[in-house]
Amino acid sequence: MSITLDGLSVHLAGAELVRDLHIETAEGEVLGLVGPNGSGKSTALRCVYRALQPSRGAVLLDGADISTLAQRASARHIAAVPQESSNDLDFSVAEIVALGRFPHHRGNQPLSTEERAVRDEAMRRADVVHLADRGVLSLSGGERQRVLLARAFAQQPRVLVLDEPTNHLDIHHQIRLLRQLRTDSTTVLIAMHDLNLAAATCDRLAVLANGTVPHIGTPTEVLTPELINEAFGVTPSIVRHPRTGIPQLHYDI
Numbered sequence: 299m300s301i302t303l304d305g306l307s308v309h310l311a312g313a314e315l316v317r318d319l320h321i322e323t324a325e326g327e328v329l330g331l332v333g334p335n336g337s338g339k340s341t342a343l344r345c346v347y348r349a350l351q352p353s354r355g356a357v358l359l360d361g362a363d364i365s366t367l368a369q370r371a372s373a374r375h376i377a378a379v380p381q382e383s384s385n386d387l388d389f390s391v392a393e394i395v396a397l398g399r400f401p402h403h404r405g406n407q408p409l410s411t412e413e414r415a416v417r418d419e420a421m422r423r424a425d426v427v428h429l430a431d432r433g434v435l436s437l438s439g440g441e442r443q444r445v446l447l448a449r450a451f452a453q454q455p456r457v458l459v460l461d462e463p464t465n466h467l468d469i470h471h472q473i474r475l476l477r478q479l480r481t482d483s484t485t486v487l488i489a490m491h492d493l494n495l496a497a498a499t500c501d502r503l504a505v506l507a508n509g510t511v512p513h514i515g516t517p518t519e520v521l522t523p524e525l526i527n528e529a530f531g532v533t534p535s536i537v538r539h540p541r542t543g544i545p546q547l548h549y550d551i
């Protein structure tokens with residue numbers, strides 16, 4: 299399924315956090331949101347997973363305004379891993395991942411054999427099988443992030459919204475996740491700070507900077523020294539990956 303941010307604006311606490319944002323994904327595309335702190339990446343993503351309502355504009359799922367859908371109906375298609383997620387209850391990992399099945403259920407019936415298989419496959423993909431019986435409160439930051447990824451996978455979404463999903467992950471688990479995003483047919487909207495990993499992962503990048511219209515294009519089109527300087531105020535040297543040709547940024551410290 300495709301996601302469109304159609305003239306999205308968000309006003310909060312007397313400020314316009316996102317202004318008239320237009321972004322259209324293709325089905326199965328991995329689209330990265332990059333930009334400086336406070337440029338509105340999380341705010342835009344929160345509108346997609348319906349933690350926030352836009353003040354103007356809309357989020358469209360295959361052309362239909364998601365605000366016209368019941369929450370449970372949109373959750374059958376859109377799963378999210380937010381940047382910070384407080385979880386004060388010490389559920390087991392397997393129980394948390396099973397919550398991903400909730401939008402597909404009627405009432406509170408126990409998981410069927412097939413659904414347990416979906417949950418287990420989601421735990422395998424996020425490499426948390428060995429943690430299944432642990433309480434989530436005892437987990438490390440990266441382990442907890444992988445549990446939230448597993449819960450999102452268990453939802454079997456057509457659109458995955460990820461807000462800096464690699465920020466607690468070691469390099470093995472970063473690469474493992476990003477490879478999965480590249481090979482799956484799920485449409486992905488992902489906010490990232492690491493521009494090199496973003497370039498290697500995303501079909502297109504939207505470079506947000508405060509209040510301006512984003513530059514949207516392939517990594518090669520938007521990761522130019524001029525554009526990075528305009529958005530972030532630093533000027534990188536850009537080289538090509540020796541095998542893939544993807545642009546990679548280097549900085550003088």
Ligand SMILES: Nc1ncnc2c1ncn2[C@@H]1O[C@H](COP(=O)(O)OP(=O)(O)OP(=O)(O)O)[C@@H](O)[C@H]1O
Pocket residue numbers: 310311315333334335336337338339340341342
């Ligand atoms: N509830 C709120 N009330 C007031 N201001 C808010 C609120 N939520 C976010 N903001 C502000 O909106 C701006 C955009 O925040 P947002 O979290 O979307 O940025 P971001 O691009 O995801 O940043 P980062 O890279 O730091 O994660 C920031 O200046 C932030 O302080």
